[in-house]
Amino acid sequence: MCIVPAILMDITVSLYQAICFPLYNIPKVKRQDYIIFDRQYLDYLNIIEKFNCAYCLYINGLFGYLQEIGERTEQFWCLIKHAKRINQLHSRYQKFIDYGDAKSYQVKHETIRQDFKDL
Numbered sequence: 001m002c003i004v005p006a007i008l009m010d011i012t013v014s015l016y017q018a019i020c021f022p023l024y025n026i027p028k029v030k031r032q033d034y035i036i037f038d039r040q041y042l043d044y045l046n047i048i049e050k051f052n053c054a055y056c057l058y059i060n061g062l063f064g065y066l067q068e069i070g071e072r073t074e075q076f077w078c079l080i081k082h083a084k085r086i087n088q089l090h091s092r093y094q095k096f097i098d099y100g101d102a103k104s105y106q107v108k109h110e111t112i113r114q115d116f117k118d119l
Helices: 003-023 047-077 102-113
Strands: none
């Protein structure tokens, strides 16, 4: 049941990235780096197991792909750390400006929002 909304989300976010990222010089996320189908080559899996693996590979890869697009979007538009501790830090978060640090925000904002050299 979740495959239809997942495919729609995949299409929507891919279109968003294709249109918006070039406008703001944000490097695009390579979908093939996240959604990788390779378990169908395992001879010891039966057809049902291969189908289940393909579903899991797609969904988990899609979530990674979506997260990376979100991280790059957040770095460009909302590059301030949270006031409260968050459970899972993403890969771009360490570049962000501390919550409440107005002086650093004014000085570093433009530099950080364009800092994708490490990609």
